[in-house]
Each structure stands twice: as structure tokens, then as C-alpha cells.
Amino acid sequence: MTQSKRETERKYDAPSADDTSWLPDLTGVDGIVSVVDQGIDELDAVYHDTEDLRLAGASATLRRRTGGPDAGWNLKLPLSQDSREEVHAPLSEKLPETLRDLVLSRTRGAELAPVVRIRSTRRTRQLVDSEGAVLAELTVDQVRAESLRGMTTLAAWTEMEVELAEDTEVSLLDAVDKALHKNGIHRAANPSKLARALEETGVGGPRLPDVRAEIVVPGSAGDDVLTYVDEQIRTLVRLDPAVRRDVPDSVHRMRVACRRLRSTLRSYRSVLDREITDPIRDDLKWLGGELGAERDQEVLMERLGARLEALPTELVLGPVAARLKAWNVANTDEARRRTLDALRSPRYLALLNSLAELTEQPPLRRKAARTPEKVMAKAIFKEYDRLAGRVAHALELSPGTERDVALHEARKSAKKTRYATEPARASLGKPAKRLGKRVKAVQKVLGDHQDSVVARDALRKLALAAHAAGEPGFTWGLLYGQEQAVAADRERELPDAWAEASKPGLRKALTP
Known part of the structure; x- marks a missing residue:
């Protein structure tokens, strides 16, 4: 103990x-x-x-x-x-x-x-x-x-x-x-x-490889990217004990660090050799997925719990709160096991060693030695253009499952674009920060929409279980309808949010 x-x-x-x-x-x-x-x-x-x-x-x-x-x-x-x-x-x-x-x-x-x-x-x-x-x-x-x-x-x-x-x-x-x-x-x-x-006593201090100091050009694109990568690796390492001890919000923050790392290694392939970083990205995706089960359940329960609590008493028919609580306990226990199993696995240990090697002996490409402005802006534009295409595609579709999937893909692309701006703030300054802020607003709209998609799926399953047990389904249907309304609201908000993030001036300000 x-x-x-x-x-x-x-x-x-x-x-x-x-x-x-x-x-x-x-x-x-x-x-x-x-x-x-x-x-x-x-x-x-x-x-x-x-x-x-x-x-x-x-x-x-x-x-x-x-x-x-x-x-x-x-x-x-x-x-x-x-x-x-x-x-x-x-x-x-x-x-x-x-x-x-x-x-x-x-x-x-x-x-x-x-x-x-x-x-x-x-x-x-x-x-x-x-x-x-x-x-x-x-x-x-x-x-x-x-x-x-x-x-x-x-x-x-x-x-x-x-x-x-x-x-x-x-x-x-x-x-x-x-x-x-x-x-x-x-x-x-x-x-x-x-x-x-x-x-x-002569034992000496920690012995760290000095390869990095010999190959990284100060003030270069490689220097900016590695500074950010180091920060995310330190965050992941620091949060590990907190996640093991179930400290509130630690799983969420560790998962975000995984996402930021994975996204940066993707966006800045011109700086870091993908033959080395792609396997690391695969392992980060795996770890984020294992952590995600616990975090997603936490977010979903907070959402459904708040919706249920806000309903007038006369609209809550049957043992809705008890069923929701039992469902959450079962899913939370399973998600917690997944988290701990992942942190005890050989794959996680291998990932930690790969991240340490990435920090100590970074696989820099030729462009890493260049000044950061053009290199960083090009990487951001690449992610931004992919985001623009996915938003346009989603907006062309009629409401329904296909559009839900397209909006989810746009949301993931918005995160990648936002994360691509973060290592660039040291060299590109306020324009990178401003674009990241506007894209984050798009991501927030799309994120709430996706949370509604996930919530509706869970509510449908809960309603089926309640029906099989002979319990009233009225309240589950009511909650489902509320989530449908939320999704429709977010879809109506998206064009305006995207208009702010796609103003020509934002891109022009980033152009070296």
C-alpha cells in the first residue's frame, strides 16, 4: 500500500x-x-x-x-x-x-x-x-x-x-x-x-549521449520541432505514474500528449525521417487507443449523467439512473484494465525506449538544418489544405451516417492542423497562434458533434437493454432526441466556424 x-x-x-x-x-x-x-x-x-x-x-x-x-x-x-x-x-x-x-x-x-x-x-x-x-x-x-x-x-x-x-x-x-x-x-x-x-562521492551525474548537440543546428527547423517533441515526451513520461495511480484527468492529458506527438511526427516528415518515426507513430496510436477507452467512457458518462440530471422528475420513467450507473461501472472497470495492461506491456516499454532514442539521436533530414519559417509554414499548409477538403466534402453531404463519418474525419484533420501550428509558434509567432485558435474553434464544433454521435449509439444500446428487461423506454428516447438536436445545432454552426478559420488573411500571414 x-x-x-x-x-x-x-x-x-x-x-x-x-x-x-x-x-x-x-x-x-x-x-x-x-x-x-x-x-x-x-x-x-x-x-x-x-x-x-x-x-x-x-x-x-x-x-x-x-x-x-x-x-x-x-x-x-x-x-x-x-x-x-x-x-x-x-x-x-x-x-x-x-x-x-x-x-x-x-x-x-x-x-x-x-x-x-x-x-x-x-x-x-x-x-x-x-x-x-x-x-x-x-x-x-x-x-x-x-x-x-x-x-x-x-x-x-x-x-x-x-x-x-x-x-x-x-x-x-x-x-x-x-x-x-x-x-x-x-x-x-x-x-x-x-x-x-x-x-x-565521485559517482558523477547522469550520462546522456551528446550526439544531438552535434547534429542539431540552433534556431533551425529541426531545433523547433525537436523542442516541441521533447516537451511532449517529457509530458508523457511525467504523467505515467499519475495514470497508474488514477489521478484525475491524467489519462486525458497523457492521451493528448500521445496525439500531439503522433501528429507532429506526421506533419513534420520533412524534418524527421519517417522510416524511424512511422513505427513510433503506430505505437503512439495504439497507446492512445488503449488510454482512450477509459477517457471516452469518462466523457460519455459525464455527458449522459448531466443530461439525465437536467430532466424534470416526471420525465424520468423507470430505473434510468440505476441502469446508467451499472453500465458505467462495468465499462469503466474494463477500460481501467485496458489502461493498466497497456502500461505493463512490452510494447509500451519498447515505445518508451524508442522515444528516448528519438530525443537523444534524432533522425534529422536535410531540411531540418534550414531556417524554420518556410519549412514550418509548408507543413501547416499541407495539413490545412487536407482539412479544407474534408470540411468541404462533409458540408456537401446530406445529414445522416455518411455525413457523421465525414465530419469525424474533418475533426481529426482539424486536430492535426492545430497541432502542426504549435511547434511553429516560436518561429512564426502570432499568425501561427491565431490560425491554431480558429482551427480549434472548428474542432470544438466538430468534437461536440462527434460526442453526440457516440452518445446516441450508447443510448440506443441502453434503451435496447431496458426494453429487454421490461423497463420503460421513454426517457432513453427523450435523451436520444436531445442528442439529435445537439448534432443538428453543431452542423448549422460549422459553416460560420469554418468561414472564420478559412479567411485568406490567416494563410497570408503565415506565408514567409
Whole structure:
């Protein structure tokens, strides 16, 4: 069983652990009325990482600690500059499989082994407000580190941490930081004990290939595309632990990262060799599909639930809410299994390795070295022209199944066009952003239309099941009719939305 919490802290260099006369009096700083000594703990932590320090390279740490209130296995994942998520598992001899899974997107299946041992003598003080609530903890650690990589190199230093309590505003950190700075106490250069231990015991830092620096021309089309690709890969890797732990909205965001990556690799084939990227796109399509089952069910249930809740009570005939709930539970459980099975699969592991290689050794084509303006604009125009053709085709069709399919294809093309504008914003600026915004409006209209198509299919199946059970079908038919009306409204809105996205000035502004 694991538990998690958000940890927000700042580290400082400290002159001494034995004599703390250098520590200023913090009473009166931003609501602190007393500083309460909590005594001394002896902490002993062994940090684990891969041979090439992939966790450290991703600013993550995994340790087994004895002593102190949080003895056990602790995984820390970066959130923002001062914050990390800490996932705690009970003390055991072996690394819990749950934590091994949570670091998979960063280790990519490489073996984990002890790297350094860090022992600390820690003195803790609580910063308390007028009502006796703990605002933060201030700790002074006398640290001894040793390499576990066959060396006997030792290192020692003293440091101080200020960690906020869970409900304390970050402004307290700023106020304490200011008070410490006035007294000559400055922020530590290293972001963590592990980073300093790796450096001072001679283990070294993460070893990353330097091939990319040699082949990517700064300010080129390749540089712009890879910067965007890197961002999406980091997002996917970062969201993996959240998806495994079922954090709200994490599946949706990871699926979007898959789509953005896949679309970018398609749109910018002139920059990245498709012989390398097409297999990656296939795997991203597969992963997005597996994640999509869970996300689509979530969206569909929200839509149908809201429609049902909005109906007057007298129009809800039969056990409609109970049937809808049972249907959602069954589909959600199955979708959740698909998500977790995908993240545990060899294919997903292979995809992570392919993405890492894409980042470290990008398969650049000749046009990647060119200035980005023409290269990026041409890629956008290609997607835009495909979108224009699909919208025109859909608008020519009569309402019905064939038109629904055509509108769905146009929606997918709108997403591709919008995503193609995103890597180009650095070089093409506001015109790319403006076109992306107009296309997004088209995508939104088409998206609501497609959601209605999916909702009607689900409502029909629910109505059939209700009929077979001898339940009234009136309410299901009413909901179905509402969705038909929504679809008709979106079809009427599409011409105006497309007119805004197809104004000649938008394209002209992108032309180099």
C-alpha cells in the first residue's frame, strides 16, 4: 500500500549542525509565533538508480530509509521548482513492485541498484502559528554520504531545509527565505542530497549521449520541432505514474500528449525521417487507443449523467439512473484494465525506449538544418489544405451516417492542423497562434458533434437493454432526441466556424 503527499521545500547551505547560533530567530515572520524543538533523529537512506542514473537525470529519487517518522521506501517525483510528489511505501527488504511500476517511464525497464548511502543526523524545529498549528518544519542535517559503486569515496556537509505543512501558502517560504538571506544564509546549489552526494562521492551525474548537440543546428527547423517533441515526451513520461495511480484527468492529458506527438511526427516528415518515426507513430496510436477507452467512457458518462440530471422528475420513467450507473461501472472497470495492461506491456516499454532514442539521436533530414519559417509554414499548409477538403466534402453531404463519418474525419484533420501550428509558434509567432485558435474553434464544433454521435449509439444500446428487461423506454428516447438536436445545432454552426478559420488573411500571414 502506498501513500502520497505534495512536498514543498527549499534547501540552504548551513555552517554547522552542532552549533546553531547562526540560525536567526524566525518568530514574527509571516505569522510564526514560536519555534518548537522536536529533537534529533538518525536517518540512514540508500538511494537506488539505474547504471546510467536515469532517475537522477529526470530529477526523481528513490530511496530506502530507516529512522525518523517516514522510514520506508520513498519515491520523489518533480512537480515544480520547489515542489515534489512523495510516494511512500512501508519498509521492506525489497523494492515494492508498486514503486517499480511508478518509475518505469523513467527507468525504461533498466535494473535498479544501490547508488549511494546517505546518513543524516537531523534536528527538527516546527514553525508554529498563534493557534498552535504547524506552518512548516525547519531541519538542520549533518550529512555523511558514501558511494555504493565499488568506491570508498566519502563526503560530508551540513544543510538546512524548510518544508511547508500541507495547507501552508508558499508565501511563507518566501518570507522565511528573505529572513535567512538577510542573515547570510543562502540557497543550496544542489537541488537534493542525492545530487550533491553523486557529485562529491565521485559517482558523477547522469550520462546522456551528446550526439544531438552535434547534429542539431540552433534556431533551425529541426531545433523547433525537436523542442516541441521533447516537451511532449517529457509530458508523457511525467504523467505515467499519475495514470497508474488514477489521478484525475491524467489519462486525458497523457492521451493528448500521445496525439500531439503522433501528429507532429506526421506533419513534420520533412524534418524527421519517417522510416524511424512511422513505427513510433503506430505505437503512439495504439497507446492512445488503449488510454482512450477509459477517457471516452469518462466523457460519455459525464455527458449522459448531466443530461439525465437536467430532466424534470416526471420525465424520468423507470430505473434510468440505476441502469446508467451499472453500465458505467462495468465499462469503466474494463477500460481501467485496458489502461493498466497497456502500461505493463512490452510494447509500451519498447515505445518508451524508442522515444528516448528519438530525443537523444534524432533522425534529422536535410531540411531540418534550414531556417524554420518556410519549412514550418509548408507543413501547416499541407495539413490545412487536407482539412479544407474534408470540411468541404462533409458540408456537401446530406445529414445522416455518411455525413457523421465525414465530419469525424474533418475533426481529426482539424486536430492535426492545430497541432502542426504549435511547434511553429516560436518561429512564426502570432499568425501561427491565431490560425491554431480558429482551427480549434472548428474542432470544438466538430468534437461536440462527434460526442453526440457516440452518445446516441450508447443510448440506443441502453434503451435496447431496458426494453429487454421490461423497463420503460421513454426517457432513453427523450435523451436520444436531445442528442439529435445537439448534432443538428453543431452542423448549422460549422459553416460560420469554418468561414472564420478559412479567411485568406490567416494563410497570408503565415506565408514567409
